[in-house]
Amino acid sequence: MAIRKLLLLLKPIDPYPFLQTEGVSLIKNPKVLQYLESRCKVHRNAINFCQEILSKKPVEWKPISRNDLSHPIHDVDMVITVGGDGTLLHASHFIDDSVPVLGVNSDPTQAHEVEQLSDQFDASRSTGHLCAATVDNFEQVLDDILFGRVVPSKVSRISLKLNSEPLLSHALNDILIAHPCPAAVSRFSFKIKNKAGETRPKTVNCRSSGLRVCTAAGSTAAMLSAGGFVMPMLSRDLQFMVREPISPGSTATLMHSAFKPNQSMDVNWYSDHGTIYVDGCQVRYNVQLGDTIEISSDAPVLNVFLSQGFAQIRSRY
Numbered sequence: 001m002a003i004r005k006l007l008l009l010l011k012p013i014d015p016y017p018f019l020q021t022e023g024v025s026l027i028k029n030p031k032v033l034q035y036l037e038s039r040c041k042v043h044r045n046a047i048n049f050c051q052e053i054l055s056k057k058p059v060e061w062k063p064i065s066r067n068d069l070s071h072p073i074h075d076v077d078m079v080i081t082v083g084g085d086g087t088l089l090h091a092s093h094f095i096d097d098s099v100p101v102l103g104v105n106s107d108p109t110q111a112h113e114v115e116q117l118s119d120q121f122d123a124s125r126s127t128g129h130l131c132a133a134t135v136d137n138f139e140q141v142l143d144d145i146l147f148g149r150v151v152p153s154k155v156s157r158i159s160l161k162l163n164s165e166p167l168l169s170h171a172l173n174d175i176l177i178a179h180p181c182p183a184a185v186s187r188f189s190f191k192i193k194n195k196a197g198e199t200r201p202k203t204v205n206c207r208s209s210g211l212r213v214c215t216a217a218g219s220t221a222a223m224l225s226a227g228g229f230v231m232p233m234l235s236r237d238l239q240f241m242v243r244e245p246i247s248p249g250s251t252a253t254l255m256h257s258a259f260k261p262n263q264s265m266d267v268n269w270y271s272d273h274g275t276i277y278v279d280g281c282q283v284r285y286n287v288q289l290g291d292t293i294e295i296s297s298d299a300p301v302l303n304v305f306l307s308q309g310f311a312q313i314r315s316r317y
């Protein structure tokens with residue numbers, strides 16, 4: 001498919017509005033202030049650079065702030081996000097499997113900066129795990145796409161049903177089902193079933209801090225931090241982990257595992273209140289005592305241009 005019409009989705013140009021309030025900075029540490037101001041400048045320069053490159057290409061494009069995005073994205077051939085993984089995650093909730101997306105990491109972490117400032121504060125910038133481009137290679141990456149030298153990868157997402165009703169949002173990274181108060185106990189049970197309706201013999205009853213389920217793309221995020229394992233990026237499996245289970249006993253080995261695309265997870269919620277958090281705090285749904293949640297990988301894939309694809313075509317030359 002020829003790519004002629006693009007949407008340029010931007011992380012806000014000044015993502016740290018708290019730097020100045022009525023002309024007075026809320027940040028008192030001068031090195032922290034310098035670091036945050038540098039991040040704003042680098043991001044702003046990246047936006048300008050991407051716009052300059054696009055202006056030289058035979059494409060029609062329109063910029064929009066991610067804060068102004070409120071409707072599904074249609075009538076474009078591709079979306080380019082400029083920010084980090086959070087901006088691409090935000091965009092994914094407005095994109096179906098008909099529109100590919102390219103992420104540009106506008107402000108990558110600088111290893112020397114992190115090392116230099118490690119005893120004062122965390123100077124990490126943007127990881128950009130899902131971003132195939134930076135300002136250093138954006139034009140080359142864009143040309144590879146426009147000339148059809150690379151195709152997007154089909155990245156799995158999570159489908160949710162609440163009381164048998166499909167929810168509109170699909171998780172690209174992960175979902176967390178938990179009590180809205182992080183100090184409260186979440187009570188629930190779950191079981192894995194095949195699409196044919198067959199279930200594992202064991203229903204797992206849980207008292208814990210909640211349940212996290214992730215895609216392959218999300219397996220390097222919160223799941224990995226909690227002790228999970230990294231999955232191949234194009235895997236359709238879903239990994240799950242019960243967070244901080246209370247006295248799991250003989251079911252301890254069932255609290256962390258994965259299930260296949262031909263399977264789904266049924267969750268019964270037994271606390272008075274609960275929340276389904278989709279991709280962090282991007283989207284949330286309330287649940288209550290007696291609700292059922294079905295989790296599967298039946299959601300439309302997200303077509304993402306990943307760095308692995310460009311590495312493969314470079315190796316041919």
